[in-house]
Amino acid sequence: MKTMLLFTALFYSRMLFAQPVATNELTFATYNVSMEAENYVPKGTPGISEQILVKELASGNNVQIRNIASIIKSVRPDVILLNEFDYVKDPQAGVLQFVKAYLQDSSDGRRGIDYPYYYYSTVNTGQPSPYDLDNNGKAEQFGADAWGYGLYPGQYGMVLLSRFPIDINNVRTFQNFKWKDMPGALKVTKADGSDWYAPEAWAQFPLSSKSHWDIPVMAGNKVIHILASHPTPPSFDGDEDRNGKRNHDEIRFWRDYISDHLSSYIYDDKGVKGGLRPNSSFVILGDQNASPDEGNAISAGIRSLLSHPKVNSELAPASKGGPEHSNTNAFAKNHTAVWRMRADYVIPSKTGFKVLDSGVFWPAKGEPMADLVEKRESSSDHRLVWVKVKLD
Secondary structure, eight states: OOOOOEEEEOOOOOGGGOOOOOOSEEEEEEEEEEESGGGTSOTTOTTOOTHHHHHHHHHSOOHHHHHHHHHHHHHOOSEEEEEEEOOOSOTTTTHHHHIIIIISOOTTSSOOOOOOEEEEEOOSBTOBOSSOTTOSSOOOSSBTTBSBSBSSTTTTOEEEEESSOBOGGGOEEOTTOBGGGSTTOOOOBOTTSSBSSOHHHHHHOBSOSSOEEEEEEEETTEEEEEEEEOOOOSOSSOTTOHHHHHHHHHHHHHHHHTOTTTOTTOBOTTSOBOOOOTTOEEEEEEEOOOOSSSSSSOTHHHHHHHTOTTBOOSSOOOOSHHHHHTTTOTTGGGOOBTTTBOOEEEEEBSTTEEEEEEEEOOOOTTSTTGGGGSSGGGSOSBOOEEEEEEEO
């Protein structure tokens, strides 16, 4: 696995957008934006890379990206995690170009928004392995043989945007934490009971299909830990359920990380051991690819997180568009994806916050901005999810 490189920015100022930022009420959001190369070219196009996204960002006029930006400008979150934003090493060509050319732009009639602080880093998707991880008889390095499914390094990456400073020196990443080092890891076996992964592959196998990040955001004098991740979909495998088991354990990682008595086994990419300090304020963000009620994930993973005594999961974000999309589904108001499931989460801690409101950006037909989510190609197959809190 390639050595992890961190590319972050502490600050960049723009007088046009310089406004006082209130710190007593904050909105946190997560949004799987589908801004990866395969979204912009026909399936099977050879030789794709993050440069396809770079080109679309540079143009400033990709309709799909403009609609995504319009949705973000409408909700105006203070902190937002973007899932499936390809890793682009140069921030000027990636995250900063998205902010400058799309989020700051007001030509759609919606006031531009600036995010002076951001964080991103490498992820495991598309990082080539030398092993036949899918057991199809061929070690193909990429695709299902990468450490996280991806056709090139950094596909389906993550970016955090913030209106508040980020304590870069205290960011913790867990890209290289080994799955085998999680106590009680759900081991993957073949039909005959033998190990699915070769011993040398299992010894190196990372838990994170992308990464897990603990990003401290400074809201005034308050430190808020943003716990960001994007577990693998629990699909695209076989009876061995290798992706389902990885999804469960990727979600379980956060449950253990915030638990005072379960986190001692955890180590970060700098070798520092342990989980989140007791009484910390945190918000878990990301496309977890799992629902407590539907789908083919091992639901115990997400259920254990939502029922954790430290989290506030009482006000599940909802929409009007979800029930309209799936009018016979009892869970539809909480769906966050067009494929009819709650997949994306904003989960604040009980410590430090009072939840004021929440929602899923999914207008019903005929409502303002409904055209931005009308079709898959309008924006994304996911919906932006947000929670507004008041700081204690």
